[in-house]
Structure formats: C-alpha cells, structure tokens
Amino acid sequence: MFDKLDEIYGTRSSISPPSVHDSAAIEIEISSTHSSPLNQNEGLSFDDNNMEADPYILTSKDGATCDTSSKNRKRKQGSESGLEALASTAKLRFEAHQDELSFKRQKLDLEKTKHEADTLLQREKFEYEKSVNERKLTLEEKKLQNDFELAKFRIEQETKLKLELAKLEMEKRQQ
Numbered sequence: 001m002f003d004k005l006d007e008i009y010g011t012r013s014s015i016s017p018p019s020v021h022d023s024a025a026i027e028i029e030i031s032s033t034h035s036s037p038l039n040q041n042e043g044l045s046f047d048d049n050n051m052e053a054d055p056y057i058l059t060s061k062d063g064a065t066c067d068t069s070s071k072n073r074k075r076k077q078g079s080e081s082g083l084e085a086l087a088s089t090a091k092l093r094f095e096a097h098q099d100e101l102s103f104k105r106q107k108l109d110l111e112k113t114k115h116e117a118d119t120l121l122q123r124e125k126f127e128y129e130k131s132v133n134e135r136k137l138t139l140e141e142k143k144l145q146n147d148f149e150l151a152k153f154r155i156e157q158e159t160k161l162k163l164e165l166a167k168l169e170m171e172k173r174q175q
Contacts, residue, residue, distance in 0.1 A: 002082055005082070005086070
C-alpha cells in the first residue's frame with residue numbers, strides 16, 4: 001500500500017524536496033530541465049543516458065552516483081515516517097472536519113434561536129395589535145351606544161318642548 005501511494009505522491013515537491021542533503025553536507029538542487037548541470041561547484045549533473053532508465057539518479061563527473069529515488073528515502077527514513085505522515089494528515093483532516101461541523105452546528109443553533117426569537121416577537125406584536133383592536137372596537141361600540149342615547153334624549157327633549165309649546169299656545173288661545 002505504501003509503495004502505491006509513494007508512486008503516486010512520491011514525486012510531489014512536498015515529498016521530494018527540490019534540494020537534497022547527503023552525509024557530506026553537499027546540497028544538490030534538482031533543476032526542472034534534465035540536461036542542465038545541477039551545481040557547477042560540486043560537478044554534479046543529470047546523466048541524460050541514465051534519465052530514461054531512472055530519473056532519480058545523479059552522476060558526478062568522476063562517475064559517483066547519487067540515488068534520490070523513493071527506495072533510497074525508504075532506507076533512510078523508514079516506512080513508518082510515511083505512514084505516520086499519512087496518519088497525521090488524516091487526523092488533521094478529521095479534526096478540521098469536526099471543527100467545521102461544530103461551526104455549522106453553532107451557526108444552525110444561532111439561526112434557530114434567532115428564528116424562535118423572531119417568531120416570539122411576531123406573536124407578541126400580533127397579540128398587542130389584537131388587544132389594541134379589541135379596545136378600539138369596545139370604545140367604538142360605547143361611542144355608538146352613547147350617540148344613540150344622546151339622539152334618543154334629544155328627541156325626547158324636543159318632543160317635551162313641542163308638547164309644552166303646544167299646551168302654552170292652547171292656553172293662550174283659550175284666554
């Protein structure tokens with residue numbers, strides 16, 4: 001399994017860095033063009049003939065070779081470091097996913113709380129408007145009843161006055 005993953009991801013710059021340290025502390029920079037020399041001071045370059053066979057072999061002018069392939073890395077680092085890196089990456093991904101889910105849950109909880117508060121506010125507003133409208137109707141009903149009583153009282157008073165006037169005119173006529 002590691003070999004398959006190493007074949008897929010082993011050529012990435014995060015796995016195969018563009019510079020390699022050997023035990024003699026000579027830094028070799030890998031160039032993107034295969035035919036150019038790597039480092040003129042050390043006299044290392046790509047071997048064009050060897051590139052087709054194995055692109056990870058560097059050959060110096062004196063014939064010494066440097067293997068930068070994944071097999072060489074395995075011997076130096078051991079197969080555990082690759083698995084540990086994968087496990088660490090998976091763990092970080094899982095934690096990030098958990099954090100994202102937690103954030104979404106908090107966001108939904110806040111939206112739910114806001115929606116409930118808005119609903120409660122609308123209900124209170126509706127109840128207040130309902131009570132105000134009921135009071136208006138009650139006051140209007142009382143006004144109509146008072147207007148009716150006033151009109152009735154006026155009619156009665158006018159009728160009494162007319163009767164008294166009629167009595168007074170009859171008494172005047174009789175005299």
